[in-house]
Amino acid sequence: DAGVIQSPRHEVTEMGQEVTLRCKPISGHDYLFWYRQTMMRGLELLIYFNNNVPIDDSGMPEDRFSAKMPNASFSTLKIQPSEPRDSAVYFCASSPGGGHEQFFGPGTRLTVL
Amino acid sequence: SQQGEEDPQALSIQEGENATMNCSYKTSINNLQWYRQNSGRGLVHLILIRSNEREKHSGRLRVTLDTSKKSSSLLITASRAADTASYFCATDMNAGNMLTFGGGTRLMVKP
Numbered sequence: 330d331a332g333v334i335q336s337p338r339h340e341v342t343e344m345g346q347e348v349t350l351r352c353k354p355i356s357g358h359d360y361l362f363w364y365r366q367t368m369m370r371g372l373e374l375l376i377y378f379n380n381n382v383p384i385d386d387s388g389m390p391e392d393r394f395s396a397k398m399p400n401a402s403f404s405t406l407k408i409q410p411s412e413p414r415d416s417a418v419y420f421c422a423s424s425p426g427g428g429h430e431q432f433f434g435p436g437t438r439l440t441v442l
Numbered sequence: 443s444q445q446g447e448e449d450p451q452a453l454s455i456q457e458g459e460n461a462t463m464n465c466s467y468k469t470s471i472n473n474l475q476w477y478r479q480n481s482g483r484g485l486v487h488l489i490l491i492r493s494n495e496r497e498k499h500s501g502r503l504r505v506t507l508d509t510s511k512k513s514s515s516l517l518i519t520a521s522r523a524a525d526t527a528s529y530f531c532a533t534d535m536n537a538g539n540m541l542t543f544g545g546g547t548r549l550m551v552k553p
Contacts, residue, residue: 360539371544371546379539385540428472428539429539432487435484
């Protein structure tokens with residue numbers, strides 16, 4: 330298995346632009362997570378899905394952030410409009426079930442100018 | 443606020459020495475997990491210890507869990523330069539799969 334796949338790996342955009350991050354989880358994993366990592370705040374859970382359904386989005390910082398999982402093999406995290414403070418590394422992770430380890434993707438480094 | 447807090451924040455040792463990192467947490471847990479993150483990479487799962495377990499081994503890794511003190515430790519024996527990375531503890535409070543990560547310990551192993 331190729332593991333969790335994220336794209337793009339790097340994204341540089343200007344303030345106000347829409348940003349879409351993509352994730353393909355490991356086949357057969359029922360859970361998908363979106364995290365954000367910054368030096369100041371560490372690793373934060375933004376939202377997670379179980380069987381394509383959003384379960385907890387309490388970590389989503391603002392209405393500018395939205396996430397979807399239209400099917401078991403694809404998820405997106407969208408920021409519209411983007412702001413410089415959104416600059417961070419965004420990780421997607423998947424897991425086979427509750428109480429199990431999580432498998433992380435390589436991350437997307439987002440820079441908003 | 444973070445559920446898990448690692449100590450120390452940074453650790454520098456010589457190759458061959460043992461490295462010990464500690465994690466404290468605030469509420470009851472279902473399990474506690476340790477992850478490693480190399481610079482510029484995603485996190486990699488190392489070991490999971492359940493609340494009814496006290497100690498677990500995996501190769502050169504030894505994890506202990508003291509639920510009465512709400513703390514865990516990760517010991518890396520006979521460290522290697524390749525062990526240089528950040529190490530995070532993560533707590534699962536309700537087996538619902540939500541993990542809360544600590545701030546991490548940055549380990550540097552000098553050759």
